[in-house]
Structures are given as C-alpha cells and as structure tokens.
Amino acid sequence: MFIYNLAAAATNAAPKKAFGLMEALFPDGKPNYIGIATLVILGVMSFGSFYIMFTKLFEQNKILKQYANISAFWRAPSLREGAAKLEKNSAWRQVVDDGLNAEDQHGKMTDSMEAHDWLHGSLARSEASINSMLAGGLPFLATVGATSPFIGLFGTVVGIYNALIAIGLSGSASIDKVAGPVGEALIMTALGLLVAVPAVLAYNWLQARNKKIAELLSGFSTDLLANINSKGVVKPAIKAAPAAAPAAPVKK
Template identity: 65%
Template sequence: MYIQLLTAAAEAPKSSFGFWEAMEEGGPVAWSILAVMVIMSVGSFYILFTKLFEQNKVMKQYKSVRTNFWRTNSLKEGATKLDKNSAWRQLVDDALIAEEKHAKLSDQMEAHDWMHGSLARSEHAIQAKLNGGLPFLATVGATAPFVGLLGTVIGIYRALINIGVAGSASIDKVAGPVGEALIMTAIGLLVAVPAVFAYNWLQSRNRKIFDMMSGFSTDLLANINSGGTIKPATMTATSTQTAGKAAAGRTVPGAKPAAGTTTTTTTTKR
C-alpha cells in the first residue's frame, strides 16, 4: 500500500509557476501588454536622462553668464563669450535683433513693448524645447497603471473560465491566470511610479531655469534701454569676503562692543 502511494506521487504531474509560465498562460494578449509596458519604461528613462543632461548643460552655462558675460563692454562682445548653441546666447542674439528693429519705432512705449515681447517669445521657445518629452512622462504615469489593470482583468477572467470548465477552484487551474494578473499589476506600478517622479523632478528644475531666464531677460532689457549703463551686480566669493571684512572693521558711533571683544582708542595731541 505504501509503495503504491509513493508510485502515484511520483507519477503526479508537476506544475511549474513563474513569470514566464504566467506570461505563456496569458498568451498574445499578455505579451502585447508587456511589450507596451517595456516601451513606456524605456521611453521614460530615455527622456529622463536626456532632459537631465540638457538641464545640467543650461545651468552650467549660466555660471559663465554671471562670471564673464556682464564683465564685457557691450552685449555684442558678451555674446562672443557664450556658447553658440546655448539658450543664453539665443536670448542675447534675439535681444540684439530686437534692439536693431525697435529703433525704427517712434513711440518709446511701443519700443519698450516690442523689446519685452521679443524677449518673451525667445523665452517661450526655449521653454518649449526644455519641456519637450515631459508630456510623455505624464501620460505614462497616468496610463501605465490602467494598462496593467487591463492585464489584471484579463488574468482574472481566465481564472474564472478555468474554474467554470474544471468545476472546482483547484490551485493548478487558478494559479496561472491569477499569477499573470498580479504580475501585470506590479509591472504597471513599476512603470508608472518612476515616470511620475521623473516628471515632477524635471518640472521643478525647469521652473528654476525659467526663473533664471526671466531675470536674465530683465537685465538685458534694462541694459539696452539704459544704453549699456545698467548691469546686474555680480559679486565673486573674493569680493564678498572683502566686503564682509570691511563691514566688520567699521565701527558705528555710539554702538557698544560685543561681549568678549576689546576696543582700542587713539588720542591725537593738538
């Protein structure tokens, strides 16, 4: 009797469960949904790294604007200090073109509005380029869970069909479709969550760049309207330390010295 039980257990069919088995259970529909998920994920990470590279490049170029551009005698000379394909060079070139054209306007208010509008159009063009690809991340973050939910629904539907055909909810009839359903749900979340994080992070960095461009455009407009006399104050670390030491060395009449400090007074003989 014992030998018969061992023989029956040895001859029992072995069921294997895993990712590939679950996908084979789903058939062409499951593989199609997986392919869509892979495309979404690859596209999201591609946009993340390319946009991150563009943003870092623009921010790095801004340091050159603060240190070299405003030290020149004119905007044309300063433009030569900037990279030809940089966003900041585009703003300067558009500002110079607008300056040449606004001299033909007789009304000063119209000339100011023309200059302001020209710089605004240039800013919007750069913003559109930096925002390129972000709608795809937003779409992936919004739709990937639902694509995974579609695979979940199909997997549960297959499990119910197997239960109905077999007449019993045995584990070997339900495990495959249910495993496929759970896998699709997990894949949908794994694709959506990084896309949402990437979208929000890139958007916050873009807003920071847009604020820099807005301030730079204002400085350009003020410089042009003042004939080159108005320039933003650019203080280096050395000048800041020098100014701090000079301020610390000054004494205010009537002010009491801080605790723990000594003051020296000098008398002049008349």
C-alpha cells in the same frame, strides 16, 4: 513514520507546475496575445520614459552649467562683445541675440511703439521658446505615469477572466487551480506599477528643475532689458574675478 512516508510519496508523485511571467504569456504552451501586447506596450512606455528622462536631464545640466559662467558676459564692455563669450546655440546666447535683434528692428519701425514694450515682448518670446523646448517630452512622462497602471490592470483582468474560464471548463475549483493562474495575471498589474512610478518621479523632478531654469531665464532677461534700455549703464551686481596669485620670488 509511515504517515510521513505516504505524504512524502504523494508530494513527489504530484505533478509540479511552474508559475511566472512566461507561463502567464504562454499558458499551456499557447500564446496569450493580449498579455504579450500588454507587455510590449509597457516595455515601449518604460524605454521612452527613461530615454526622455536622460535626454532632458542632459539638456538641463548643460543650460545650468552655461549659466555658471554668465558673469563673464556681464564683465564685457558691450552686449555684443559679451555675446561672443557665450557658447553658441546656448539658451543664454539666444536671449541676448534676440534682444539685440529686437533693438535693431525697433529703429526701423515707422510707428510710435515704445522700445520697452517691443524689447520686452521679444525677450518674452525668446524665454517661451526655450521653456517650451525644455518641456518637450514631459507630457509623455505624465501620460505614462497616469495610464500604465491601467494598462497593466487590463492585462490582469483579461488574465483572470481566461483563468476562470479554464477553471470552469476543468470542473475543479481547488486552491491550486485558482491561485496559480490568478497570481500570474497579477504580474501585469505589478509591471504597470513598475513602469508608472519612475515616470511620475522623473516628471516631477524634471518639472522642478525646469521651473528653476525658467526663473534664471526671467532674471537674466530682466537684467538684459534694463541694460539695453539704459544703453549699457545698468548692470547686475557680479562677483569680482578672483585675483591672480602673486608670482613666487625668483631665487638668485
């Protein structure tokens, strides 16, 4: 009982030191400028990653939703009438407009360039511009996913270096003097990984969705080219519009 009371008294008498992120950024009340800069850079990377992820997801959902109503375009008697049924400034309207403009421009050419080659090239440029727009911002996600762990590691290395210098100056290498500062420095590595993982997952997910949209654009462009070259004869198979429900008989 006496020994227990002595141990408890020693524990209560020992000074308690808090450990955490704020202690790593402001050791002994002094700012750790490298740690603060590392935290700010990681914060900017994280904010940019989530901003790009949500904006690109919105763009993709908008294009896929517009494609769900593409059957109304093919049911129109002509491409120009069908284009009027598409949403303005949409990716699908852009492809149709570019194809019709290319058809009009070919009639003004004086050389013997094949209409198929000219139309195919024009539609390919239209597809490339849409795919390029969808891919905008994704390199930032890839850069964040690749570099943020190393930025966090840099903050950790500097933090451990400063901690070891402080331990050497104090002349004490006990576990309580080493574990706290080193553990605080490792927080930067954890933050780097916390920023990198969502960025990598978002990059791969958005890339897969962009690939799906590119395949839909390629198929739509091919059908459009065949329709233009055949003067409206060739059209893709589309589902028939659902029949209207018969009106209920009027009771007399």
